[in-house]
Amino acid sequence: MTGQNRSSAVMQQRSEPHEIVSIAEAKARGLRWYFTGIPCVNGHIAKRSLSNRGCRACVEMRRAAKDQANPARARERNVRRYHKDVTASREKVRLARERHAEKRRAYDRERYADPDRKAAQKQQALRWARENPGKRNAIVAARRSWIKRATPRWLTQEDRRAIAVIYRKAASYGPGVMEVDHIVPLRGRNVCGLHVPGNLRIIPAQVNRLKSNLFSEALA
Numbered sequence: 001m002t003g004q005n006r007s008s009a010v011m012q013q014r015s016e017p018h019e020i021v022s023i024a025e026a027k028a029r030g031l032r033w034y035f036t037g038i039p040c041v042n043g044h045i046a047k048r049s050l051s052n053r054g055c056r057a058c059v060e061m062r063r064a065a066k067d068q069a070n071p072a073r074a075r076e077r078n079v080r081r082y083h084k085d086v087t088a089s090r091e092k093v094r095l096a097r098e099r100h101a102e103k104r105r106a107y108d109r110e111r112y113a114d115p116d117r118k119a120a121q122k123q124q125a126l127r128w129a130r131e132n133p134g135k136r137n138a139i140v141a142a143r144r145s146w147i148k149r150a151t152p153r154w155l156t157q158e159d160r161r162a163i164a165v166i167y168r169k170a171a172s173y174g175p176g177v178m179e180v181d182h183i184v185p186l187r188g189r190n191v192c193g194l195h196v197p198g199n200l201r202i203i204p205a206q207v208n209r210l211k212s213n214l215f216s217e218a219l220a
């Protein structure tokens, strides 16, 4: 299934009504669509346009096919639309992300479970790090500085030793197996966690990947 098919299927699912809305009722309610519940010639159970009685799913299907045939033009149009009102576009993206958060997590889980894909992503991340040493170093430095900032002054020698033990234990599983994770993230949206023993735990690297960015592996 391609991304376009998936997104149009999702769109259909979300926007199709469950109750019949006759042409007369649609007109009375000032709608631009009506809904019969009867499949179109292509089998869509979808809204119809009041203006030309056309199946909206068919329109969407034809548009998706056209976009697929000419992806460059589709991208150009989408970029143009996005920039017409960037603030509104960003809000739209944010709402869509929120709406599909659960679906996206499921998709990510499936994606990351695929060993070929995982290996390819790792290679890509490593290549990126090699080709962009400046950016890579900036990210490493930034992460170090977050950790430094999240380390309270009251941390005792004993705490520091405990932290070192946790990191050594994670490393003992071999490279890329387990990772030290901040339970409350150092850069959370609402609260920021501390770099203290109580906020550290060892979790599978794969799980951590879902939480953070792809480059961590290449930077480790």
Ligand SMILES: [Zn+2]
Binding pocket: 040, 041, 042, 043, 044, 046, 055, 056, 057, 058, 059
């Ligand atoms: Zn149709």
